[in-house]
Amino acid sequence: MTVPALSHAITARVSRIPGVVAVSLGGSHARGNARSDSDLDLGLAYDAGRPLDLTALNTICRELDDSGTASATPPGGWGPWVDGGAWLTVGGQRVDFIYRELGRVGKSVKDALAGRVTLHAQPGHPHGIHGHHYAAELAVGVLLHDPSGRVERLRTRLGGYPEPLAESLERHYGWQPNFWLDGAEKGLGRGDLHHAQGCVYQAVMAMVQTLCARERAWLLNEKGAVALAAAQPGAPPGFGKRVNAALAALDVVALRVLASEM
Template sequence: MTDDLVTGADPGPRIEETARRLAAVDGVVGVCLGGSRARGAHRPDSDWDLGLYYRGRPDTAALRALAKELTGRDTEVTEPGAWGRWVDGGAWLTVDGARVDWLYRDLDRVAGIWRDCRAGRFETGTQAGHPLGVYSHSYAGELAQGLVLADPTGELGALRAEMAEYPEALRTALVDQARWEAPFTLAVARKGVARADSFHVAGCLFRTVGVLVQAVHAHGGQWPVNEKGAVAAAGRLPGAPAGFATRAHALCGAPGTTPEELTATLDAADRLVADTLAALDAGPAGG
């Protein structure tokens, strides 16, 4: 649990009560608090992210009624799939002046992705609001790092307990991906240098840093669930080279607009890739 919920100092906008009531809705198996609130890394204005783990199809009419009761107004509560394949629906609420997000998660799909993680399989899907794409293992990371608030059948807690140990096969797969994809992507980026194609180069730089971030987290047995704060978090892990976060942000912050500037930036990116891969080779794996 987060310190706030343990001590009762700040139970938030009726979060625990809301979780219990959500879990009573037909189709909802359990509710998990995620994001910075669950990790204890939140700011006072941070959102409350509630994962609604469902099976089949949740009773969205009942969810809308509950949302209206909590907010005092009609609020859009989507059907599953309305927001895309990965963040597949939910609602954005304001309760007692705080932002509360309901995010659907198909429990059977989460369990299937967890099986893939243990076998070293993952995929990356396109999703609005996720410029790097959603890595499938983020589903496991959300539950592994989350705080189960309502779990009438015990199913969420049992699945979360399985995730206590980071899968070695997934660690190997993500580090191996970085070994070939990061240098390859930078080589592709150089094709845009002569045309001063800053857009193309910047995209390649972002992708390269993202792949390195995934590898550093995997090496440390940690779960990044999205891009926000992921570079800084990776820089604090033992598998990152000195100055990783500062160097990565510098690459993405100002790649340049001339062939000379872009070349210098890609040279620096090559060095960061080489240093990161060397650090991963030298340091012991965590988890």
């Protein structure tokens, strides 16, 4: 995995903003599977006791953005779990600033280590966001600026993928695929396509969560989740293609076969 040069250049700017404790590279660029059109996700860590200087951040957003119009939200502006940030285009490259409050990151690490599985609604995330989500980001991300060492200490505390979390996720999701598929069949039987599609989606996500937990693979969000699960050694043969075909046809029987192979 190569850290894009642009991320270092932007980090040098935003790291000087009062309130920015650390900067990290996340998403597909951190995983090493970014495409040419992938956004560059930069996490801005801050402490609730010392809020970000939004005036300074907005000035840098306008200076960096190709259109000169990008602006940053206040913390919480994008919902309870995505928090807030800014969308920019820098030299033709889409760049996302995403806030992370360090107290909540620390709580997420505790939840992961304890194997606590909680799921929270969040706009933009049809499956939702888990309480251990920030811990997953911490494990996968690349630290670009952390002069106090606070983020690195949290990552050291997390260690690898916690066994209690893997076991809890499999207990939580392992039985769910057929439950959701039962609901899909009932929905199709009464002509409620909307309900059936929702149930099928949740059945697939339950399979994805189970496969990733078994292989101790950190799942960041729904984007690319099927491909990540398909790449795991324990995935049924052709998992990704078979899921896509079943979703396109709303083929409950094919998904039951996949669930049985797991």
